[in-house]
Amino acid sequence: MKNVRLTYPYRHVGLDHDWFRHAPTHLRPPVSWPDNKPVALWITVPVEHFPLDAPSQPFRPLGSLPLGYPDLWNASSRDYGLRLGIYRLMNVLDRLDLRATAPINASIVNSYPRLVDEIAIRQWEFSAHGVDMGHLHHQSLERDVERKMIEEAQNTVSAAAGGPVQGWYSPDRSQSSRTFALLAELGFGYATDWANDDMPYEVTTPSGSLYAMPLTHEWSDRHLLVQHNLNVDEYTEQVWQAFTRLAEESAQHGCGRILSLSLTPWIFGYPHRIGGLERMLTRIVESGLTWNATGIEIVDAVRIQARSTFTTLPSPSTNTR
Amino acid sequence: MASAPGVATRYDYLPLIDRPRIRWPDNARVALWICPNIEFYELAPPDGQGRPIWPRPFPDTLSYSLRDYGNRAGIWRVMEACERFGLRCSVSLNAAMCDHMPEIVDTCVGMGWELLSHGIYNTRLIYGLSETEIREMILDSTATIRRHSGKNVDGFLAPAISSTETFLDLLPECGIKYTIDVVPDDQPVPIKVRNGRLVAIPYSTEINDIRIMGMRGHRPDEWADMLKASFDQLYQEGEHNGMVMCVPLHPFVVGQPHRISAFHDVLRHITSHEDVWFATAGEIADWYLKHYYDAAAQYRVSEKAVRP
Numbered sequence: 001m002k003n004v005r006l007t008y009p010y011r012h013v014g015l016d017h018d019w020f021r022h023a024p025t026h027l028r029p030p031v032s033w034p035d036n037k038p039v040a041l042w043i044t045v046p047v048e049h050f051p052l053d054a055p056s057q058p059f060r061p062l063g064s065l066p067l068g069y070p071d072l073w074n075a076s077s078r079d080y081g082l083r084l085g086i087y088r089l090m091n092v093l094d095r096l097d098l099r100a101t102a103p104i105n106a107s108i109v110n111s112y113p114r115l116v117d118e119i120a121i122r123q124w125e126f127s128a129h130g131v132d133m134g135h136l137h138h139q140s141l142e143r144d145v146e147r148k149m150i151e152e153a154q155n156t157v158s159a160a161a162g163g164p165v166q167g168w169y170s171p172d173r174s175q176s177s178r179t180f181a182l183l184a185e186l187g188f189g190y191a192t193d194w195a196n197d198d199m200p201y202e203v204t205t206p207s208g209s210l211y212a213m214p215l216t217h218e219w220s221d222r223h224l225l226v227q228h229n230l231n232v233d234e235y236t237e238q239v240w241q242a243f244t245r246l247a248e249e250s251a252q253h254g255c256g257r258i259l260s261l262s263l264t265p266w267i268f269g270y271p272h273r274i275g276g277l278e279r280m281l282t283r284i285v286e287s288g289l290t291w292n293a294t295g296i297e298i299v300d301a302v303r304i305q306a307r308s309t310f311t312t313l314p315s316p317s318t319n320t321r
Numbered sequence: 322m323a324s325a326p327g328v329a330t331r332y333d334y335l336p337l338i339d340r341p342r343i344r345w346p347d348n349a350r351v352a353l354w355i356c357p358n359i360e361f362y363e364l365a366p367p368d369g370q371g372r373p374i375w376p377r378p379f380p381d382t383l384s385y386s387l388r389d390y391g392n393r394a395g396i397w398r399v400m401e402a403c404e405r406f407g408l409r410c411s412v413s414l415n416a417a418m419c420d421h422m423p424e425i426v427d428t429c430v431g432m433g434w435e436l437l438s439h440g441i442y443n444t445r446l447i448y449g450l451s452e453t454e455i456r457e458m459i460l461d462s463t464a465t466i467r468r469h470s471g472k473n474v475d476g477f478l479a480p481a482i483s484s485t486e487t488f489l490d491l492l493p494e495c496g497i498k499y500t501i502d503v504v505p506d507d508q509p510v511p512i513k514v515r516n517g518r519l520v521a522i523p524y525s526t527e528i529n530d531i532r533i534m535g536m537r538g539h540r541p542d543e544w545a546d547m548l549k550a551s552f553d554q555l556y557q558e559g560e561h562n563g564m565v566m567c568v569p570l571h572p573f574v575v576g577q578p579h580r581i582s583a584f585h586d587v588l589r590h591i592t593s594h595e596d597v598w599f600a601t602a603g604e605i606a607d608w609y610l611k612h613y614y615d616a617a618a619q620y621r622v623s624e625k626a627v628r629p
Contacts, residue, residue: 068371068448072331072489073482076505077526079329083505087337088554111329114336117626229537231547270527271507271554271566272547 019180020203020212028199030255031305037291038250039243040258040298041284043100044192044215045089045265046129046169047115049108050078054134061133061172062222063266078266082108082115085269090118092278096285100263101295103129103169103192106156116160125294126160127167128153128188136174147182154186166190166296169215181205190299198246198257200302211299213260216242220262225273232276239280247289258298259290331489331503332510332521339623341616343508343563345608349598350559351552352605353591355410356501356524357399357570358439359425361417362388366444371483374444388573392422395576400428402581406588411435411602413478413501416462417442419469430470435601437476438462438497446483455488459495475603476522478502493517499606507555507564509609511618520609522602525551525567530575541583548587556594565605 010016033040050063052070063078065071093100102119104126109116119126130137130153137146150168158164166189170179173193183191185207190200192215200211217223219242224235239261246257268277284290293301345352364385366374375381403410412429414436419426429436440447441462447455463474475498479488484502492500493514501524503512510521526532528551533544548568555564568587570576575584591597600608 068446068483070484070486072484072503073526076503076521079505083335084337084507112334113624114334114339114622114626117624118336118338121626121628229539231539231543232550270551271558272528272551275550275554 019205020201023201025198026253026255028201029306030253031199031302033256033291033293033301035291037289038247038257039290040256040301041098041261041290041292042213042258042295042298043093043098043261043263043292044169044295045086045100045102045124045263047082047086047102047104047108047119047265048078048129048171049082049105049111049132050075051107051132051134054132058136058138058140058174061136061174062226063133063172063264081265081267081269082112085265085267086115087118088269088271088274089263089265089277090122092274092281094122095278096281098281098285098292099124099294101125101127101167103127103167104157104160105129105132105171106153107132109156109160120161125167125296126157126165127169127192127295128157128165129169130171133171135171137170137176137179138174139176141176143178143182146176146178147186150179150182150186154188166299167192167213169193173217180210181207184208184210190295192295199255200258200299202306211302213295213299214258216260216262221264221267222262225267232273236276236280240283243284243287247287256291259284331512332505333618333620334622335506335510335617335620336622338627340508340562341613341620342561343609343613345563345598345600347598348596350563350596351555352563352565352598352600352608353552353568354522354565354600354602354605355403355408355568355570356413356602357396357410357572358413359392359396359415359418359429359572360388360413360439360443361392361415361421363442363444366442370446371448372446374446391571391573391576392418392425395572395574396425398576398578398581399570399572399584400432402584402588404432405585406592408588408592408599409433409435409601411437411476413437413439413476414466415439415441415443415480416465419465423469426466426469430472435476435603436466436470436472436474437478437499437501437602438466438474439478440480441465443480445480447479447485447488448483450485452487452491455485456491456495459491459497463495463497475499475606476501478524489519490515493519498610499602501567501602507558507566508562509565509605509613509617511614518610518614520606520614522606523565523567524569526569529569529571530580531569531571534580535571535574541580542586544580545583545586545590549590552587552591552594556596559596567602 014022065074168191184205190211190213192213195217224230250257477497478501499522503521512519533539
């Protein structure tokens with residue numbers, strides 16, 4: 001029999017799976033934002049709980065507790081984000097009149113009612129962020145078990161939000177091959193786990209479709225400040241580069257773009273970082289180039305425009321070069 | 322299916338925007354304390370502590386000597402800097418330093434520094450120890466430090482920030498008033514324990530020299546900028562509610578000749594401000610226990626938001 005390493009069953013035009021089509025960003029139908037703003041400013045503030053007894057499998061998510069049980073030191077450092085960090089972020093966003101999307105772990109909702117209400121009163125968007133950072137999604141989960149995890153998060157956060165949540169963010173973007181289908185089945189409008197585009201794209205599953213939203217990984221605080229150990233000035237310089245480039249491309253292609261920011265309370269909420277963030281956000285807002293929107297507001301804008309134009313999307317066989 | 326709240330069972334949720342106002346002496350905005358960790362790492366610590374102590378097999382000459390540098394050269398530079406700016410420290414002290422290098426401990430005492438217990442050796446983790454064993458270690462450490470300094474020991478930090486489920490409960494029983502093993506805040510936090518009162522004093526772990534320069538590879542000037550930015554933010558917030566800033570130090574990191582001037586920069590920046598209470602951790606704990614502990618422990622946070 002031929003060595004499997006020399007057989008290539010999915011070697012054809014397009015992707016090696018059928019979850020969505022390969023569709024280059026610049027070849028897709030253009031979208032525009034309200035007031036013809038070139039860049040949608042989409043801010044995500046994940047509200048996360050790291051349990052002391054989280055398993056080390058299937059992998060340790062960013063922010064998981066690195067020391068032996070019980071790692072009080074790091075658990076309380078994460079909790080700092082919920083006691084102080086998120087309020088410093090709120091203070092900055094309030095001053096600039098900005099709203100955010102708050103993916104929130106289900107296990108936080110009932111333990112931190114005040115925090116939940118502070119999010120609600122600002123009319124931020126609630127989205128479901130799994131059970132907690134100790135409950136990752138992975139291929140070995142039984143379909144029913146994963147469905148229950150998603151449902152628990154959906155129901156808990158929807159109750160807090162006072163209506164069904166539309167957005168999903170898996171803990172540290174973990175998915176199984178069934179996650180998209182389960183999300184569609186349960187009525188989610190979008191998920192933010194994939195890092196492969198600058199713009200939303202449609203994911204079709206046997207249970208229906210939803211959008212993949214481009215939550216930044218590469219210029220997130222998680223990646224630049226924690227994984228790459230940059231300081232805030234280096235972070236803000238890279239975000240500014242992203243922002244100006246996206247604004248230029250918007251003009252060039254006649255298509256709205258998205259500046260996604262991921263501002264994590266246990267990362268950005270510390271006093272040595274918050275001042276630099278405020279200076280950067282002020283500069284971005286004062287450029288006058290942005291439409292501040294939540295995840296679902298962006299998805300809704302795209303959805304309405306796609307209804308008239310989506311059929312013009314090139315098919316997989318015609319979009320090679 | 323939602324899991325337990327974890328560490329938050331040790332304290333109540335007090336959000337930054339809804340908590341009793343703290344006023345420090347003379348209405349200072351920030352209570353600032355400096356925490357050099359003066360540690361003794363054994364060349365041949367016992368095996369079987371849950372994780373290896375040294376990255377290399379015995380004898381790990383590089384890691385051992387790097388830490389010993391702090392006790393031969395680094396600490397004296399830290400002392401000189403603090404003396405120049407007229408500041409006292411609260412030393413997180415491995416009590417065995419009193420036995421191995423009493424001249425360092427004596428100098429700290431002579432400078433009016435506070436000594437808090439950091440266990441016996443930094444190479445003796447407490448994972449898996451019984452309560453009786455942990456109590457013995459704590460009492461050994463406080464008795465040793467008291468014998469050398471003539472002063473009671475008020476604070477505790479477990480060696481190498483190891484822990485058990487119940488060691489915090491043992492601290493007040495051993496005469497300890499404050500811990501820096503729990504770091505959820507920039508203000509003191511009442512810690513729930515079986516008996517007595519215990520308060521967590523903020524330790525500013527995110528701007529620790531070992532974390533920023535030792536592990537993350539930041540330049541000394543970047544570390545100094547982080548501390549200055551941190552101070553500026555807390556000084557601003559402290560106008561409305563007194564905050565705490567800690568400057569955590571490891572003499573083997575910050576006491577290197579290419580880094581020590583960054584520490585001078587930080588002290589120059591902070592001492593150029595008026596409304597700072599230069600305190601020891603013990604003084605902060607005493608002030609808080611006397612004036613605010615009960616109010617905070619009894620405070621009920623509103624579940625409803627206040628319109629921003």
